[in-house]
Amino acid sequence: MSILSQLNSPAMYAICGGIVAFVALICIVFLVRAWKAGLALGMDPVKLKRVVVSSATFSALPSVGILLGVIALSGSLGTPWPWLRLSVIGALHYETQVAQAAAEQAGMKSLSAAEMTPQGFATIALLMSLCIIWGIVLSIFFNKRYTKKLSSGSGSGKGAAGFGDLAMTAMFIGLVSAYIGSYLGGFISSNGLFTFSGDWTPLLVAAVSAGVMALFVYLAEKKHITWVENFSIAGSMLAGMAAAVLVGLL
Amino acid sequence: MEQKQKDALWAQYSKQTHVLGRVLSILTVVLLLGAPFVIGGLLGAYPDLGATARGFLSVGLVWTVSSVAEFLIYTPMLGAGGGYLAFITGNLINMKIPCAVNARDLAGVKTGTAENEIVSTLSIATSSLVTIVILALGVLALQPLQPVLQSPALQPAFANVVPALFGAMAYQYYRKNIVVAIAPLAVMSVLFTLVPGLISSTSFMIIPSGALAIGIAYTIYKKKKTGKEAQA
Structure with missing residues (x-):
């Protein structure tokens, strides 16, 4: 079995798809909570609906651009892993650069399926994850303190934000x-x-x-x-x- | 609903947001860092930790500094819930931030308010779900789609998603704040023209550019405030 066949196997889709599904669930939880809280605070449902519609239309085109990033990386890393990376924390401009650097450290001349080995792939995958997690780590430790400090203290919020x-x-x-x-x-x-x-x-x-x-x-x-x-x-x-x-x- | 009730509700919502945000962020990190080992087990070879450490020292540190800057700059724009979500789902500069800012303007809410927090969270969550759905559909249809999306004629379009986005956003922001915009735009244009090597570090140049814009905005804000106080 070639390395690309292994990287595109149903098990790989199950692992990566499972994590993507978990993140989709997080988004739904936050979406529903924010919607309910907005209504409870007396926000206009028409306004909330407008925010959702405009955000959806806004995101459609850049998402197709991100899909191209998945396609670009799929030739060397298979499809499931780039799909996961660009759905969770990833950034279009970041992934290729880090994947290339990781490939070099794994002993490959360039990021290509021809040179890919199972250990090379596992190393690249770990480095791609390790390099990008710091925003989320900072959020875990400092989001609460930082947002509290920045908050205008306007409670349910009609006050001017200065x-x-x-x-x-x-x-x-x-x-x-x-x-x-x-x-x-x-x-x-x-x-x-x-x-x-x-x-x-x-x-x-x-x-x-x-x-x-x-x-x-x-x-x-x-x-x-x-x-x-x-x-x-x-x-x-x-x-x-x-x-x-x-x-x-x- | 009375103001007191609203405040209590908001306090409870914020508290739960931080608990949920932290727990789900930790789980995401565990899943992301654990996946390469699970995949390694599947492939029969685990990651080379020495190579990973060397790779981290060569490229990871730069991204760590970049992550600190992103956290400091974007968290205030997004609020607590939007912040947790945006850092979990990524693609901040090319999508989530402009999307949230656009939603904020559309809804007419102010940064730092409860309404902004709600709007920002709705916006980031929707944006992330759209990306997840489009990527999932794209991955499903990847083989038949590839020739169309990778056709040479369409490549310039996808290579210019960010300029297209920032052109539209620039019009929206510059027309309302032209005095704030002139200096950063001029300084950055001159800087990138005289030192073209900086173009590859544009994401870092956001910091001085933003600092300059904030400095000018603060001067204008102070002047207006002083003027109002003098009138009163």
Whole structure:
């Protein structure tokens, strides 16, 4: 039996699928609890439903991108393990990098099925898990203390959050600015300072996506077509990604 | 319902969230770290602990530092329940954080309030379930789907999911907070242009960029507050 057949065996699907199912159950428990608590606190059920619908539509496209990560890794690690890793704690940009580094430490030249051994796989799997668990470990020890400290103490919460809310918005602006700055810098200087010969696709994609978002905002705010808000992010992303496909075809 | 009752209900909910969050997080860690050993038993070879330790020293430490930064930055955005869930399910920067922030804005709730905690938890849980379902369906249909999803024509689309996301989010945030946004965007653009080697460390550059944005936001906040006090 080849190593890939072993890695794609029903037993592997059962182990990895079992853990994914456990995490799905955790999500359902938190979802139901939050919904009930929201209603008990007097929140508008229409608003809660809107949050759920918009989050679902928001997540659909990036999830397909994550699925591609599973496909990309399935050639060397089989399908069940990448499926688990990208469903639990995993991150698209992280898994390939760590898997490659782990393969090197396991004595392989590169991450490939041709060089994979059972021990190599078990080592890669352990290192991939070990490297990514620290966010969850910090949550176990410090989430309670940290959130308590940060809480505005507004109880059931009509009180103003003061600077906290503005700080979070600013942090997000910083995050987006770092990435957009990196796309611009990549285009201008990635092939040598001020050569303007780098990849401009991310910049174009971001611009198209922003333009379509502007259109959605116009429809929602000026034309009062509020239902489009639920699909504004997904729609904008889809337009941006379509622009990337067009650039690729040029 | 009276305010006192609401406060008591909220206190109980928060307490249970931390108990559940901790227990389920510990179980997830045990399952994740235990799985390679169970799989090793199945394959007939256990992980090489020496190679694992060397690998951790070469790449794990970087991710550990990154995890600390992510915990400090994202937990306040997500609240307790959303925080536990987001760190269990992952994909924070490319999905969970923007998703929760978008939901917060859509619902019009403020960070640090009970409503934000509820909205954030609903958002992260829904987002995670959608990913789990799409991945499960994708894995089921993996063979017939592969040619379509891996067709060269579609690759640029999936390689640009993050720029597409941040472009849309940038419009939403910049238009309302342009004064806060100008400096971080300009500084980051100049920095990445002059030191293109930093592009591979963009996730770390979020920290100075965010700190700059927060500094500017704080200055504006203080000015407004002082102005209001002077008027009063």
